[in-house]
Amino acid sequence: MSAGPSSSGFLEASRRGVADADLRRKLENATGRHLEHVAASHAEFPAFDSERDAARRIKEDAIGRLDELLVELKNNLEANGAAVFVAADAGEARDYIVKVVQRAEAKRVVKGKSMTTEEIELNPALERAGAEVVETDLGEYIVQLRGERPSHIITPAIHLSKEDIGRLFADKLGIPYTAEPETLTDAARKRLREIFLSADVGVTGVNFAIAETGTLALIENEGNGRLSSTLPDTFIAVMGIEKVIPKLSDLSHFLEILARTGTGQKLTTYVNFISGPRGQKDADGPRAMHVVILDNGRSAMLADPVLREALYCLRCGACLNVCPVYRRIGGHAYNSTYPGPIGSIVSPNLFGSAAAELPFASTLCGACRDICPVRIDIPRILLHLRWREGAKQPPARWPKETVKVRESVVRFARMARFPRTLRLLTRLAAVVLRPFSRDGYLRRMPGVAGNWTKWGRDFPALRARRKTRKGAKPAPRIADANRDGAAAPSGQSQ
Amino acid sequence: MTEVRLFATCLAEEFFPSVIDAAKTVLERLKLKVRPIRSSFCCAQAPFNEGLREPALALARKFLRACEPGTPIVIPSGSCSSMVKIFYSDLLAGEPQLAQRAAALRPWIYEFSQFLVDVMKVKYVGARFDRTVAYHPACHLTRELRVVDQPRALLAAVEGIRVVDFRNPEECCGFGGAFSVKLPHISAAMAEDKILRIQASGASAIVANDCGCLMQLGGALHRRGIPIETWHLAEVLAAR
Numbered sequence: 001m002s003a004g005p006s007s008s009g010f011l012e013a014s015r016r017g018v019a020d021a022d023l024r025r026k027l028e029n030a031t032g033r034h035l036e037h038v039a040a041s042h043a044e045f046p047a048f049d050s051e052r053d054a055a056r057r058i059k060e061d062a063i064g065r066l067d068e069l070l071v072e073l074k075n076n077l078e079a080n081g082a083a084v085f086v087a088a089d090a091g092e093a094r095d096y097i098v099k100v101v102q103r104a105e106a107k108r109v110v111k112g113k114s115m116t117t118e119e120i121e122l123n124p125a126l127e128r129a130g131a132e133v134v135e136t137d138l139g140e141y142i143v144q145l146r147g148e149r150p151s152h153i154i155t156p157a158i159h160l161s162k163e164d165i166g167r168l169f170a171d172k173l174g175i176p177y178t179a180e181p182e183t184l185t186d187a188a189r190k191r192l193r194e195i196f197l198s199a200d201v202g203v204t205g206v207n208f209a210i211a212e213t214g215t216l217a218l219i220e221n222e223g224n225g226r227l228s229s230t231l232p233d234t235f236i237a238v239m240g241i242e243k244v245i246p247k248l249s250d251l252s253h254f255l256e257i258l259a260r261t262g263t264g265q266k267l268t269t270y271v272n273f274i275s276g277p278r279g280q281k282d283a284d285g286p287r288a289m290h291v292v293i294l295d296n297g298r299s300a301m302l303a304d305p306v307l308r309e310a311l312y313c314l315r316c317g318a319c320l321n322v323c324p325v326y327r328r329i330g331g332h333a334y335n336s337t338y339p340g341p342i343g344s345i346v347s348p349n350l351f352g353s354a355a356a357e358l359p360f361a362s363t364l365c366g367a368c369r370d371i372c373p374v375r376i377d378i379p380r381i382l383l384h385l386r387w388r389e390g391a392k393q394p395p396a397r398w399p400k401e402t403v404k405v406r407e408s409v410v411r412f413a414r415m416a417r418f419p420r421t422l423r424l425l426t427r428l429a430a431v432v433l434r435p436f437s438r439d440g441y442l443r444r445m446p447g448v449a450g451n452w453t454k455w456g457r458d459f460p461a462l463r464a465r466r467k468t469r470k471g472a473k474p475a476p477r478i479a480d481a482n483r484d485g486a487a488a489p490s491g492q493s494q
Numbered sequence: 495m496t497e498v499r500l501f502a503t504c505l506a507e508e509f510f511p512s513v514i515d516a517a518k519t520v521l522e523r524l525k526l527k528v529r530p531i532r533s534s535f536c537c538a539q540a541p542f543n544e545g546l547r548e549p550a551l552a553l554a555r556k557f558l559r560a561c562e563p564g565t566p567i568v569i570p571s572g573s574c575s576s577m578v579k580i581f582y583s584d585l586l587a588g589e590p591q592l593a594q595r596a597a598a599l600r601p602w603i604y605e606f607s608q609f610l611v612d613v614m615k616v617k618y619v620g621a622r623f624d625r626t627v628a629y630h631p632a633c634h635l636t637r638e639l640r641v642v643d644q645p646r647a648l649l650a651a652v653e654g655i656r657v658v659d660f661r662n663p664e665e666c667c668g669f670g671g672a673f674s675v676k677l678p679h680i681s682a683a684m685a686e687d688k689i690l691r692i693q694a695s696g697a698s699a700i701v702a703n704d705c706g707c708l709m710q711l712g713g714a715l716h717r718r719g720i721p722i723e724t725w726h727l728a729e730v731l732a733a734r
Contacts, residue, residue: 011677018679028687032662324666328683361677363670363684364543366637383543383584390545405676409540413549416504417556419535426508441716451675456682457713465512468519469725471623471654471733 010333010357011399017329023159027330030158031321037264038318038371045266051256056374058250059312066302069211069244070293076214080276082289089296090120097122097203097236098129100290104234106131106200112218112225113137114205115153115315116238116294118337119350122203134195136224138188145172151331153338154262154317159330192224202228202286206239207314208254209291212247216291218272219258221265226272235286237274241298242311254314257373262316297350306384310345312374319368319378325361334358341368341378348385357398359385401451408448430462440464497527498609499567501557503574504536505705506726513705516732517570517606520619524610531567534560539577540671542585550585555592563598568609570728571704572635575605580638605635606728607703611644617651622734624654625723628697630688630711632704633666645703645727652730660695667702669710685714692722699723701730 017023042048062069074084087093101109109131111117123133123144135144139156143149145168150156157165162179170177175187204225208217216237218225229235245251259265278285301307320326320340331339336347336355344362347355359382368378415422436442441458444450453459498521506513518528538553557578561567569575579600586593610616629649635641649657668674668684675681689711692700700711700722712724 014677015679018683024683324668324684325677325680328680328687360544360673361680363633363666363668363673363681365633365666365670367633367664367666370637380584383545383581386543386545387547388545390547402676405672406544406546409544409672410546410549413536413538413541413546413553416536417552419533422535423507439716441713443717448675451678452713455678456686456717457710458716459713460509460709462508463511465510468512468515468732469729471621471625471730 009354009399010335010361011402013335014329014333014361017333020330023330024328026159026161027327030155031327034155034264034318034321038261038321041260041264041266045256045260048257048260051253052373052375054253055257056312058245058253059374062245063242063302063308063311066241066244069246070241072211073209073214073244074293076211077276077291078214080214081279082214082276082291084291084293086293087295090294093120093238093292093294093296094122094125096292097238097290098125100234100236101126101131101201102129104200104288106234108195108199109133109201109203110196110199110224110228110232111135111137111140112202112204112220112228113140113154113156114203114238115150115337116205116240117203118150119296120238120294122238131201134192134199136192136196136222136228137220138185138222138224141188141192142168145169149332149337151339152317152320153315153331153340153343159332196224196227196231199228199232201234201236202230202232203236203238204228206237206243206291207258208251209239209244210246210248210251211244214275215248216272216274217251218274219255219268219270220272221263221269223270226270229272229274230285233286234288234290235274235277236290236292238292238294240294240296242313258314258316261318261371261373262314301346301349304384306381307345307349309376310342310349310381312376313342313346314373315342316373318371318373322367322371324363324365324367334361341382342376345378345381345385356389357402359383359389360402405448405451426462433461437461437464496525497529497565499531499561499565500528501531501534501537501561501567501569501574503569503571503705504540505709506570507535509709510705510726513570513726513728516726517568517728519732520610520621520728521568523620524614524616529565531557531560537569537574537577538585539574539581542577542581543671547585551589551592554582554585554596558592558595558599561599561602563602565602566609566613567599567603568606569603570606570726571706572605572632572639572641573704573706575603575608576634576638579603605639605641605703607644607648608639608641610731611647617647619648619651619731620734621651621731622653623730625699626656626658626697627699627701627725627730628658628660628692628695629663630667630692630700630702630707631664632702632707633664635703636664641703645701648727648731649701655730658695658697660697661691667707667710669704669706671706674710681710682714685710689714689718689720689722693720697722699725701725701727703727 077084085096126133135141142157152158166179206216207219259268277289323341326340338346344358364379366379445453445459502514521528534557538550541549582596668681708724
């Protein structure tokens, strides 16, 4: 497993996703439920849009003067007693964390949920160094037990049903099979409590890092983030450089929108503020605190005026839930730590050319932009990345079919410069194809259009509908028609 | 205003010329002189979305030469309208002269339903359509142009029609231009889920403002033998 996509790629993995009817049903249910909760939570909070705008302005400001804010953050964290390490890439971050863990002679590391540690592939590195690593977020724990990676950035086990989890726990935890969520959660909690009490190091991510006070805000629902950051003697927080915000007072705007869009809650169950290790008068808390601030390709995004906007992302996961592509294929198909629309932007920039095809895995429908709490113009950034790719020759690793489609678009564009000729050709081809069509559709097509007919759709014959059709005919009687949506016919002119 | 230009769009010219006739018929019923744009075939969206800059520029140049500011340009597609109205500014970023021309043209570009409701101030256009229909709000129409109420208002005013709701209407049909043949399995899965939701609503026809969506949904319906028709909004409004 690697954090970045493999070149075997998206095409094959997404085919497996689409073919898995069970997976599609689970995704549809889970993401559908999420979208309902989000819609309801937005509806009951009229200030939602003004809070979004406020949050966006803060991100614009913060990302615009990141260098200065990071220095302020580092100074204040250090003043609070934390050790700060700025890592240029994943390798540097891993090496630093492994060293801290080795110096602490740690046998057991507990982890709060953190996509950034997924990105740097921390767990295998710690295991190689001889530490046992246990994920303590329930969803993360589940996928760890299965030897999988998260398939969603906030709902890591979204691809699994409660029955799947029941079977997993029966197998791995040795409890009698049940699909009862409460019983399963209890079993995990019991096991994880023992692990927490014997852990030497805790690792978590960071949602917001407040520069003026050197405070890390950790937003979560299970209390595992709080336990991971307070129980073990050593605490390590890992954050991307984009997580910094200027002031403590800025945080309220983010708290108003993050849970509402991420889960549909007003606020998460836990909002942790971490300002340093145990002080001399404190009865508890970690004795040592380390903060790893990770670049790993982010400053290159910062340098690009269009891509920069992607650094506003709060990792709420809503764009995954609303994405019609993600909903059909699931997160594993993307072969990347960050799946879905925001992942298709971030992955090529963090993991390089193997993810170059991801910006094309979108119809540019724009649903992601509308749900994004900080209004990131995802379709526009995807287009930007497509042009960046388009400026290169298609890399050889692109699937043959993909290259063929691109070539056919070039051919079409060339012909479309000569409308009269193209119209004539269309008419001729229409006559040739007509005998093969049935009520205006063709069952099989050659070439690129063959991709269409091979996958569940007949292809419209050229000039299939030539004449204005008649509208008058008796309305079919449909018993289960939706009455509420029926519009009364009216004949009034304006 | 007496004259409008009608930009047919490549998909209508290639697959559904009836849409062009229908749009023309409706506009003429409103006493407008309709002058089709013949010297441009495609708005450039296909190469643009593929990141193919030069081919896209050539088509945009062609379109911009074919039109003049001062006369409304009506386009029976939310997608092509948003290409010209919104995405040209991105495509033409390095081409100051063309960008200037595109900016001058922008206020004169109208998607078909937008033109009828916002400019002509009509809802009833003398149409009769005796079917139970599901309206599919196309993505670029809805989320780029923010044309949401106009098509519904036009449909509500059609005689004999019954408009029904269906679950998650605003989810994309999966067409996406080259996406439909590049990642055909995902595209087809999106269409499949959409037509099944529409089928559950009891509709006998799907109405949309974009030929791409109509190809996609019509193709999926025909493959499965589901007897639901696909109609462009212009065709519905021309019907009587």
